[in-house]
Amino acid sequence: MLQPVQLFKILADETRLTILLLLRESGELCVCDICAAAGESQPKISRHIAMLREYGLVVDRRAGKWIHYRLSPHMPAWAAATIDTAWDCLREETRAKLQSVSLGSCR
16 A cells, blocks of 8 residues: 555656646646647656556556556555645646647657
8 A cells, every 4th residue: 555655756756746747737648749738758767667666656547559657546545645635736837738748749
C-alpha cells in the first residue's frame, strides 16, 4: 500500500510530477503526448510511468497499438487530494504545456 513518504518521493521528481499533473488535467494521454507536453524522451517518460504504475497512481488501457494512461481511480483518497492540491498550484503551467503541443500526434 502506498505510504505518504513514498508519494512525496514520487512527487519530488519533476518528470513524475509533470506526468501526474498532465494526466490530472487531460484525463488520459498516450506516451507520445506525454513526451511532447513534458519535453522529455520516450524512454525517460516510460521509465517514470512504470514507477507510477508500480505504486498504483497510474493505470493504462490498450487501444490498438497505443497505450493510454490515466490516474488510477483506486489510489488512496489522500494521495488523490495531494495531487489535486499540486495541480491547483501548477494548473496554468500544466495547461500551457498541453496547449504548446499537438495532442494525438502519435495516432
